[in-house]
Amino acid sequence: MNATDFQAVLPLLVLAIGATVLMLQIAWVRNPGLTAALAALVMALSALSCRLAAEVAPTEVTPLLQADRYSLLFATLFGFAGAITALLSRDYVSLHGDEPEEFFLLLVLATMGASVLAYAIHVASLLLGLELLSVSLYALIAYPNKSILPLEAAAKYLVLSGAASATALFGFALLYAATGALGFTEIGQGLTVTTTGQSVLLPAAVMVFAGLAFKLSLVPFHLWTPDVYDGAPAPVTGFLASVAKGAVFVVLLRLFLDADLFRYRILVEITGLLAIFSMLAGNLLALLQTNIKRMLAYSSIAHMGYLMIVFMVSLSGDSQALAVEAASYYLIAYTATTIAAFGLLTLISTDASGRENVQLQQVSGLFWRQPLLACLMLVALLSLAGIPLTAGFIAKFYLVNAAVSGHNWILLFTLVIGSSIGIYYYLRVVYYMTRRPEEHRVEQKIISAWRGRILSGVLIATILLLGIAPQPLMHYLKAILH
């Protein structure tokens, strides 16, 4: 490794060094405010250092990591998302558990796992990143110790996620047996030359895909999602729904692109089928929820379904670049929106009872009690529903364009049906928030600290900016992905 290589993986190095510094700092003096600020700083620095890394990109750093614009884009995204999550959780963690400091250390490690996944071009780095992310998440989910729910959620996630990782690992082992390679590109090349490749490819690819689809909570691998989302502390749920899923999606897309798995039509059609199931089941099941976290869990299943459309679109070579571009925009918009939605749930759950205020009843009349927080939720929900002027709309517009250019009519109609269903449960939350004081009993007082207000402002601005002035990002994405 030379200096250029170090520069290319600078974001990862910043996170690794940052994690060490945090550990020392916690050993030195226990101060949640300091640790949270430091963690946020580390992750923001890691995001910013992507600019430096971009100067030497694209370059391959060992056979494991590829530093190109694609990986750096997502490393930036995950860094900023992690930083925002750290700031959001500051008050929450102190109120819901003892010894809050290590929470932020785990968050930095999870972000590092996600960033490694963004860089991964090799099965080994994929598994390293995946496990770093997952193991940190087990601990993060179980972190609040004043309630039993997080523990249950963590146990559930641990067992099922472990099984999924093992399945994916077995799939990779089969691929290795057939091709003798572990790098994504080499696997792709190996598949063309070996005759055994064909017979082993389908079971292997299906196992890999099933393992990763579990992490993306695509139907029918979604059963863990509502329970884990519900039990996990709200800021961690936001991180899990946005960064953890985004990272897995990024690496899955890279695997398909580098190994050119789009050659195998049947495999891609399976992704299309899962996309349809996820869009329909996610939206339909979300209708039944009165708990906002569970509702958002099902909605995230649906959103992953929308995102999976790009695999089918990529089947036609002309549309592939647009599909990847659409997926990138969608992930960015979805991350900002999801963090905003769960951010609100975090901010309204900062009372000392140790319980979260996540029932529909509990946001009743929020517009009149906390206008700024209600606006944050309104913007996030409209963005999830794909209403214009928000990031979510442009993201959906991107997907529709990609799918139209790829002639995927069935997927498009499912998208339309799914989105139409989605409006109902998103708007229901808006309706509850606008209920007048005389129409409900105000159960608890929601305090909002200045930190929460600033973060709300930043998140609202980000979502609206991505929705109103998306051209710079569009231009950038087109420049780096075509």
Place this chain on the structure above:
Amino acid sequence: MTLAVLILLLLGGGLLAWLAERTHPNLPRWVALGVVGISLLFLLLTLPPEQLALATDPRHPGNWLAQLKIDWMPRFGIAFELAMDGLSLLLLVLTLLLGLVAITASWSEITFKPGLFQANLLWTLAGVCGVFLAMDLFLFFLFWEVMLIPMYLLIAIWGHENKSYAAMKFFIFTQASGLLMLLAIVVLAWQGSRVSGQLSFSYFDLLGLSLDPRVAWWTMLGFFLAFTVKLPAFPFHTWLPDAHTQAPTAGSVLLAGILLKTGAYGLLRFCIPLFPEASMEFAPIAMGLGVAGVIYGAVLAFAQSDFKRLVAYSSVSHMGFVLLGLYAWNQLALQGAVMQMVAHGVSTAALFMLAGALQHRLHTRDMGRMGGLWHQAPRMGACAMFFAVASLGLPGLGNFVAEFLVLLGLFAVHPWLAAIAAVGLITAAIYSLWMMQQAFQGTPDKQRTMPDFDGREMTAMAAMMIALLWLGLYPQPVLDLAQPVLDSLQALATPLDQAHSLVSKAAPAAGSGL
């Protein structure tokens, strides 16, 4: 630039009205009134009058009354493109005038957060103005959706007893059909990019594309669905009675007066000119839906005991005439459809304002519990009488001119349909007079006391009466304003016209054969 200023004025005015609430609860109302008034004056004063009579070439925005184009998302060929011709101008003036009426109607009715209420009102107006001006299909869709959110909030926050259901239904109907339109817009743009090699969402670039008939048919259907849900045409009208009934008075005025017209405008400006051949094929079905709407709306209106629901169903009936006029696609029928958009906007807005005033005073919309109101509130009775007979199409008032022109134009292409639609005029008389009889005649309830219209309400009513009288007695200025636009739109969709003239030539032949 004036067009962008107009929209910004309304958006900014909304924000100002919201903030004004902190100073004094009455201030937002004055701010809203002032903002809409200024917008109206601004629009009229910046007009180039010498261009009003010029035919606007729909393919080139150069000689339109005003236009603006700023690149927005060059990645997809999307621009912030606004343009105004005579048709847009007519609808903009209607929008702003009814905006004034809506603010007046809500003056004393809304006491909960009046600032936010007026803000939502102004934002709805801004969205509607955007819809009437946008010449980029992406931008059009954006305004189309964005005007829904403040409208949703108006119904959901300030509506009546069943507001959550009504607001949700309204939003889902419009949004689901809107998504289909978005799909159609994107397909159309990609089809266009195949011809020109450049993705563009501009109306001017997409006009006159030669499309594969199958693609054109499905794409046209996407647009048609979105617009007929909004219009609303039978059988997509079921959201309308609920939304109109549950909305606060100002919301009903805006919904019936303006928002329905966006559907008609969309058909006239986008759906038919963009897909002339497919629309030609589809015209019989569309006209069938129009006639069904005319009759079905009238029958249901007669069955209502709720004052607002009756007016709402009468809207379904009247908007059926618009659909008929548009798809008849000849000069007379189109003039009639445009006239109906304006006249129906004014007369229904007045009726909803009246219904709102009654509900505010009596706390009921049930006509069974009214009766004899004329004695207690003669001014209200007189106003109701005027607008009821306007709505039933009394000669001398705007609605008569409109429906007469539609029937005349329709007769040239489909005599039988015209004959059936004419029944709508009779049924309109039945339910309008029935409404008058139920609510205003009969023996009054002695225990009931209610204040009559005050000066503020009478001013609004008088303004709308004058407008209807003017439209009825001297409609020529409106016809002149719309004429060049309709001419140029018709020139675009000549195949349709020719087909119709074939039909109308064939019809007399068939008739003589009988």
